[in-house]
Amino acid sequence: MDGVHARFRTYRDNLDPTTELTIHGRHDPALGDANTVIAAETGAVQIDHV
Secondary structure (H helix, E strand, O other): OHHHHHHHHHHHHHOOOOOOEEEEEOOOOOOHHHHHHHHHHOOEEEEEEO
16 A cells, blocks of 8 residues: 555656546455555545456
């Protein structure tokens, strides 16, 4: 989960503020829910969770 948070923070800090961040979360290995929540908290606007 820390990796997803760090990655989304890096994207947010380095990309144009109008860039929409998205995530396609999978349930491998049972971290899909947690990674999806982290992405949403860090600014993802489109969430595709399988």
